[in-house]
Amino acid sequence: MKTFKHILATALVATSVAAFAQTTVTVITSADSVDKASITQSSKRTYRVRSGPSFYVGFNNFGGSLPAGYDFRPIGSRFVAVGWQTRIPLVMSGSTKLRLITGPEVAWNNFMFEGRNTLVEQNGQLVIEEADQDLRRSKLVAAQLNLPLMMNVSFRSGLSLSLGGYAGMRLDSYTKVKPVGGSAVRNHGAYNLNSFRWGLTTELGYRGSAKLFVRYEPNSAFRTGRGPDANIWAVGVKF
Structure with missing residues (x-):
């Protein structure tokens, strides 16, 4: 976990410092023959790259053909x-604005089993x-370092829509x-999860407020023939 925390800290620190949009005002003063001053004021909007933290909280599950016990x-x-x-x-003129959104993230998928079911690895197979x-409690947890890439469209009304995808590696x-009445036991291992995963994502909300998100991974999270044919989906709120 120390290594994992170090990777998380490095990913968050090694990013661009936030720079906010600002307004520049120029004042020009001139005098005429009757010694009257006229003042002309103009403003120019400067759009800059902006960076900041993002937090996702929601629910996830497996889809696809799952054997008994999942x-x-x-x-x-x-x-x-x-x-x-x-x-x-990218495009800031007019009432509709277009932006590219990217940046590193660390994501955790938690799958909590029902009843007394537990997941173990035997002879290279999941049982x-x-x-x-x-x-x-009985659960499988997978932590992954992702790089999302989304196109964001924001409208005059404040509505914001993002579409894109992400790719990442298992940490x-x-x-x-x-x-019940006992101590928790953790067992770290690959559990036949793919080292690299990718998925599609969309986010919907209003400017300056929390957004709803949906993520879906078309391919199975497990290696072919060594685990269930199960893709992952997640829904929740982004802050």
């Missing part, structure tokens, strides 16, 4: 991401086993099992 708690299966996004202005006691993955 039943998850809807509320317990959560998606969290933190990143540093840069907004690059669902039932624990011999009641469990307070860590582990299972966590906590029996």
